[in-house]
Amino acid sequence: MIQHTDLSQPIYIRLKEMIRNGELKQGEKIIQEKIAEKLGVSRTPLMKALLALENEYLVESVPRRGMFIRSLDQKEIIDIYVCREAIEGMAARVLAIKKSPLIVKELKDCFAPFISQDYIDIDAYAKADENFHSLLIRLTNNAPLDKIYFFSNIHDKVTGHGLVRPPEDTLEEHFRIINAIEAGDPAEAEKQIRLHINKSKELLINQYNIDKSE
Amino acid sequence: MIQHTDLSQPIYIRLKEMIRNGELKQGEKIIQEKIAEKLGVSRTPLMKALLALENEYLVESVPRRGMFIRSLDQKEIIDIYVCREAIEGMAARVLAIKKSPLIVKELKDCFAPFISQDYIDIDAYAKADENFHSLLIRLTNNAPLDKIYFFSNIHDKVTGHGLVRPPEDTLEEHFRIINAIEAGDPAEAEKQIRLHINKSKELLINQYNIDKSE
DNA sequence: TATTACATATTTGTATACAAAATACAATAC
DNA sequence: GTATTGTATTTTGTATACAAATATGTAATA
Known part of the structure; x- marks a missing residue:
């Protein structure tokens, strides 16, 4: 299903919220398939949202190992x-x-x-x-x-x-x-x-x- | 084909170069399929690279219309x-x-x-x-x-x-x-x-x- | 000739399939 | 009991297919 304005936008906002309220915990690994299913979307727009969050220092990506909720020391x-x-x-x-x-x-x-x-x-x-x-x-x-x-x-x-x-x-x-x-x-x-x-x-x-x- | 360290990395570097040397011109629309083919990859890792460039102010995305090489006024x-x-x-x-x-x-x-x-x-x-x-x-x-x-x-x-x-x-x-x-x-x-x-x-x-x- | 309407072609956004790497786990050797 | 290896499972990275939206071109109309 395709909406008018890009799915990654609401996903991005939702993820930000989830990080904020602790639904996604510091250091937690993001298993794309799981989160995607939970949000009712595929990995493609989820990835877009995650990349945006990475650029805001909220998510950390380790190549070939996954994306993690960034924990700040x-x-x-x-x-x-x-x-x-x-x-x-x-x-x-x-x-x-x-x-x-x-x-x-x-x-x-x-x-x-x-x-x-x-x-x-x-x-x-x-x-x-x-x-x-x-x-x-x-x-x-x-x-x-x-x-x-x-x-x-x-x-x-x-x-x-x-x-x-x-x-x-x-x-x-x-x-x-x-x-x-x-x-x-x-x-x-x-x-x-x-x-x-x-x-x-x-x-x-x-x-x-x-x-x-x- | 899958390489060891993420294709989007070299694509990102390549695109940056292309923007720098004018191979991609200011304001130019990026037709994903074309660039992807030119670089010999699919749209997926290309998109990742483009999103990174967007966050660096080098590329501008207009939803549903495409990504453009950012021209600075x-x-x-x-x-x-x-x-x-x-x-x-x-x-x-x-x-x-x-x-x-x-x-x-x-x-x-x-x-x-x-x-x-x-x-x-x-x-x-x-x-x-x-x-x-x-x-x-x-x-x-x-x-x-x-x-x-x-x-x-x-x-x-x-x-x-x-x-x-x-x-x-x-x-x-x-x-x-x-x-x-x-x-x-x-x-x-x-x-x-x-x-x-x-x-x-x-x-x-x-x-x-x-x-x-x- | 300019303008609209329609049909067609492109192109984006999304889902999905699959290969390769990473991880988990059990079986074996020490 | 611990370490090590091999196998199964999970998960990422990439390619691809397809639907919906946009852009393009052409014919019909004013």
Whole structure:
């Protein structure tokens, strides 16, 4: 049966979901025939979807042995944070140069529901956080930059819920970034977002070191 | 017939070459059957190679209509330079932190043949240049960073030969970058490589503006 | 002559078949 | 009991067949 728009697309989305919710576990081997049957498709479009996921660092292929759900070790997670510093730093810079009120508004809207609240729902904040960071990239209107920013997928793989640090710490940081963008200060915007990402990175590094020494 | 290591690998390399040397032209539609026959393989491994190229921005897929050799417009080229500023900037920073004499040596070796020469061979220098920039990334030993740096392919698509500016201008800049890395000055290393990339970018922008007004 | 409608040819997307490699497992030797 | 070999099974990589969609060409009409 042939549908109008390419089967590999929905398969890709479905697989991503399955990886996210743990239906497919870290390090697990993907037995193509099995997954294909489960999804009710053949191996051909499944392969297409898997290759797309491989390029997003979610799946790892070992020639002649199979495809595996990628499991990130600590070094790789830190390395990804370094990449994020570079990419998001540049994004903040670009947005500050644009200095568009519309952009600033969109960014502010992400966190509007959390301002001066007694209680912040972690899940809602985690979503807002993820949304903010990918929005930042998207608003640059730089397609190649968007293309290389596929780490948001991995983001909540690092921690259970998707947050490394509590909202009390990060909410203010987010607004420092937005304010620098609003002020049209590229260097400051870049600096603030790097600080923001770097703090989470350092926290992770410390956690890993503690794990090790135990 | 089945070979030991996956047919799509050599196909991928071959296609990249064909794009590079113009055997496959910008915007050209890839008729899978034709290319497959030409390369003596079936569509299946060809598709795998094409999907890999799509993820590197070299091929563009339009569902149900086919795959095309991507043609970059001026905005995209500029956007790629912005990405390079971000990625290579971070790479230089990381290397400056590492402060390894071995790394410094490798980087210096790239341009050693060109120091205080009366005549510099453009092709040789272009190769050294490309090598230097990808080496910079590779030496960080940051796999995700490496993964998102696939613009070197596109590099010489921008100009005919792969150089935007003459060696007289860039040789010194390259050594400014290397010296900052050697000195263990991350901020300076990042600044210098950004300047370096930015100058080429600005030149391209000016050229495009001239083209337009003519 | 330009435009639409239809028939035909191409080409993509998908499923499937099959060969070769990898893996699992049992039987044998040590 | 462990190691080793040989055999059966599973799984990947590739080719191929076929259906559905798109592109092409031709004739009929305005």
